[in-house]
Structure formats: structure tokens, C-alpha cells
Amino acid sequence: MRHFVNSTLLTFILILLAVGTIPDFCLAASSEVRLSKGQTVYVPAYSNVFTGPRKLPFQLATTLSIRNTDLSASFQITAIDYYDTGGKLVRRYLEKPQILGPLASSFVHIEEKDTSGGFGANFIVKWNSDRTMNSPIIECVMIGATGGQGISFVSPGQEIKE
Numbered sequence: 836m837r838h839f840v841n842s843t844l845l846t847f848i849l850i851l852l853a854v855g856t857i858p859d860f861c862l863a864a865s866s867e868v869r870l871s872k873g874q875t876v877y878v879p880a881y882s883n884v885f886t887g888p889r890k891l892p893f894q895l896a897t898t899l900s901i902r903n904t905d906l907s908a909s910f911q912i913t914a915i916d917y918y919d920t921g922g923k924l925v926r927r928y929l930e931k932p933q934i935l936g937p938l939a940s941s942f943v944h945i946e947e948k949d950t951s952g953g954f955g956a957n958f959i960v961k962w963n964s965d966r967t968m969n970s971p972i973i974e975c976v977m978i979g980a981t982g983g984q985g986i987s988f989v990s991p992g993q994e995i996k997e
Contacts, residue, residue: 872968
């Protein structure tokens with residue numbers, strides 16, 4: 836089955852190349868270099884997902900990752916705030932701004948047993964720099980395992996304000 840999916844996708848891409856057009860959804864987001872002096876980024880986070888016909892919650896550990904993609908510039912993280920499904924602030928993760936140097940990373944980890952965020956949880960991350968630089972990669976990695984079943988996925992951040 837996996838071979839079929841991969842060959843079907845490859846055939847689709849080859850047809851698009853032959854026609855001479857590739858829609859934006861086929862191109863990787865990482866192919867575009869985004870420059871900025873600061874942003875507010877919304878990052879979906881899931882403390883659980885629902886499984887089976889009875890919609891049983893499957894608990895997930897969440898790791899917010901903030902990665903400086905610039906080779907020479909630092910930036911300042913000014914806020915990492917965690918909100919629940921209803922949009923209520925659950926927790927602030929920064930007491931004071933944090934400097935993230937070139938190619939450095941920072942993270943926040945929420946344990947699997949912490950269900951305070953719910954299905955619609957999210958982070959709001961704010962950062963700024965004195966100069967224009969490569970925008971960081973800000974994303975959440977969710978992972979969970981129980982009873983021999985495991986799930987993991989990544990949720991990319993979305994700029995909501997520059």
C-alpha cells in the first residue's frame with residue numbers, strides 16, 4: 836500500500852511537471868526564505884486527539900520548538916503563552932525575554948498527563964530582532980503511545996502578526 840501511495844504521488848507530480856504547472860500545495864514551505872524583524876506566531880498544540888467510533892481521547896505529550904534559522908543574527912523571544920480550547924490563557928512560559936543565538940533552539944515541553952489545554956490548545960509565540968533576519972521555525976511536535984499504539988505528528992506555526 837505504501838508503495839502505491841508513493842508511486843501515485845510521483846505520477847501526479849510528473850503529470851503536473853509535464854503540464855508545466857505545480858500548485859502551491861505541492862511545494863515545500865521551506866523552499867521560501869522569509870525575512871522579518873519580529874512576529875507573533877500561532878502554533879496549534881494538541882494535548883489529545885480522538886480515536887475510534889466512541890471518540891476516546893488519546894493523550895499526547897507536546898513539545899514546542901523554536902529554532903533560529905539565521906547563521907549570524909540573534910533574536911529575542913518575548914512571549915511563550917499557552918491557551919486552552921476555549922482561548923483562555925493557561926500558562927505563561929517566560930518570566931523575562933530570552934535571547935536565541937544563531938542556529939540555537941529553545942523548547943517547552945508539556946507532559947502527556949497534562950490535559951489543561953485540550954484538543955484546541957495553542958501557543959502564542961512573540962519574537963523580535965534589531966535587524967531583518969531569517970524567520971525562525973516555530974512548531975509543535977506531538978507524540979503519544981499507549982497499549983502498543985503510537986501516534987506522532989508536527990504542527991507548524993502560522994504568523995498572525997508581523
